[in-house]
Amino acid sequence: MIKTDILIIGAGPTGLFAVFEAGLLQLKCHLIDALPQPGGQCSEIYPKKPIYDIPGFPEVLAGELVNNLMEQIAPFQPGFTLGERAQTIESLEDGSFIVTTNKGTRHQAPVVVIAGGLGSFEPRKPLLDNLSRYEENGVEYMIRDPEIYRGKRVVIAGGGDSALDWSIYLAGMAKEVSLVHRRNEFRGALDSVEKVKALKDEGKIRLYTPAEVVGLRGKDSLEAVVIQRATDAGDEFLLEADHFIPLFGLSPKLGPIANWGLEIEKNSIKVDNALDYQTNIPGIYAIGDINIYPGKLKLILCGFHEATLMVQSAYQRIHPDKRYVMKYTTVGGVQGFDGSVREAPKAVIKAID
Amino acid sequence: MQDIKIKITDRDGVLHEVDAPTDMNMNLMELVRSYELAPEGTIGVCGGMAMCASCQCYVKSGHALPEKSDAEEAMLAEAFYVEPNSRLGCQIHLTPALDGLEVELAPES
Numbered sequence: 001m002i003k004t005d006i007l008i009i010g011a012g013p014t015g016l017f018a019v020f021e022a023g024l025l026q027l028k029c030h031l032i033d034a035l036p037q038p039g040g041q042c043s044e045i046y047p048k049k050p051i052y053d054i055p056g057f058p059e060v061l062a063g064e065l066v067n068n069l070m071e072q073i074a075p076f077q078p079g080f081t082l083g084e085r086a087q088t089i090e091s092l093e094d095g096s097f098i099v100t101t102n103k104g105t106r107h108q109a110p111v112v113v114i115a116g117g118l119g120s121f122e123p124r125k126p127l128l129d130n131l132s133r134y135e136e137n138g139v140e141y142m143i144r145d146p147e148i149y150r151g152k153r154v155v156i157a158g159g160g161d162s163a164l165d166w167s168i169y170l171a172g173m174a175k176e177v178s179l180v181h182r183r184n185e186f187r188g189a190l191d192s193v194e195k196v197k198a199l200k201d202e203g204k205i206r207l208y209t210p211a212e213v214v215g216l217r218g219k220d221s222l223e224a225v226v227i228q229r230a231t232d233a234g235d236e237f238l239l240e241a242d243h244f245i246p247l248f249g250l251s252p253k254l255g256p257i258a259n260w261g262l263e264i265e266k267n268s269i270k271v272d273n274a275l276d277y278q279t280n281i282p283g284i285y286a287i288g289d290i291n292i293y294p295g296k297l298k299l300i301l302c303g304f305h306e307a308t309l310m311v312q313s314a315y316q317r318i319h320p321d322k323r324y325v326m327k328y329t330t331v332g333g334v335q336g337f338d339g340s341v342r343e344a345p346k347a348v349i350k351a352i353d
Numbered sequence: 354m355q356d357i358k359i360k361i362t363d364r365d366g367v368l369h370e371v372d373a374p375t376d377m378n379m380n381l382m383e384l385v386r387s388y389e390l391a392p393e394g395t396i397g398v399c400g401g402m403a404m405c406a407s408c409q410c411y412v413k414s415g416h417a418l419p420e421k422s423d424a425e426e427a428m429l430a431e432a433f434y435v436e437p438n439s440r441l442g443c444q445i446h447l448t449p450a451l452d453g454l455e456v457e458l459a460p461e462s
Contacts, residue, residue, distance in 0.1 A: 187427035267394035
């Protein structure tokens with residue numbers, strides 16, 4: 001059981017900044033995220049896109065913003081449960097909660113903060129008739145352990161960075177790697193595209209473009225995929241395969257959180273914006289893009305503000321008998337749980353003779 | 354500047370004829386969201402960067418639309434339910450020339 005003061009669901013910019021604000025109040029945080037890396041949409045969808053409305057940053061790349069936030073919160077040593085989706089919540093007699101992920105990891109905290117953005121990212125599945133039959137029997141939507149593909153015949157479908165990067169990675173270890181994409185053009189980083197071309201010329205990657213996987217074959221587990229060429233004739237052929245990995249991106253789904261008894265409106269969680277962004281369940285807060293209240297704007301900067309007010313309320317809940325006075329970081333500095341101290345240098349007071 | 358009329362068929366097949374401003378730097382995806390013709394979280398996921406295809410729509414009328422950018426072409430090549438008349442709503446800027454435009458939202462995926 002992982003125990004912490006504030007359990008944050010969602011490691012996007014809002015969730016990450018909440019760690020900083022909580023740390024200033026000496027509260028510890030742990031974050032859960034369905035994606036394998038922190039940063040939420042900023043890392044997953046648009047790491048290379050510039051953002052222009054972060055106060056104090058005339059321009060910052062989304063990926064850079066995440067790196068900066070990770071650096072800013074490092075002194076507060078947040079814990080992470082990544083690649084797992086928060087599944088169930090249980091309230092205990094003492095007012096604390098237990099949140100369990102889809103992989104069974106249990107977390108306990110007196111305060112739960114949902115900073116889930118648009119929900120957890122689920123893989124977008126291609127429209128193939130018998131797809132579900134082969135899930136876990138040769139069809140995977142995410143690569144967790146590349147080792148299982150060693151010596152196997154792998155077919156990857158998709159035209160973005162992940163399809164390119166995994167084709168390159170697996171080309172060295174799988175028996176065969178075939179990449180199928182509907183167009184001749186790929187939507188990835190230039191050097192990845194060039195690397196795939198080189199591997200294709202060396203005969204290490206078979207490239208099928210423009211083409212599409214239109215069927216799956218196999219008795220109990222996957223044995224072959226049906227590929228249709230995007231020509232007028234639309235000829236089809238069978239390609240023997242042990243694994244089919246469709247990489248068509250991810251789409252956010254509110255998911256299990258929708259069943260936690262929270263008041264939901266327009267796929268978002270209703271909160272008290274007059275006070276502390278608490279939901280209808282005391283002790284559970286919702287901040288950032290996932291919440292809704294009159295006048296809500298889904299902006300990173302609004303999420304930062306909400307996180308700041310939320311931790312004040314969380315502090316009161318965790319320490320009902322303590323009185324807290326807000327301190328400016330220019331005055332109090334930042335004292336990390338790792339023993340690090342950042343503070344303003346002492347002013348020099350000296351007479352001029 | 355004057356509003357234009359746009360006909361939008363939502364994902365349940367219901368036709369909506371809406372007024373669209375042309376002086377607010379708005380695109381078709383934002384118009385759909387402003388009239389709440391698709392549930393929040395199911396359209397405009399990436400915010401309008403041609404990076405998610407959640408605003409895919411089929412253009413039913415013969416209006417001359419701006420050419421697809423490379424980013425839009427590439428995203429549509431990875432989307433599902435794509436037809437020859439598919440476009441990303443976020444890449445269609447609302448201009449007076451689009452008065453009377455008819456579109457249908459593609460299924461959620």
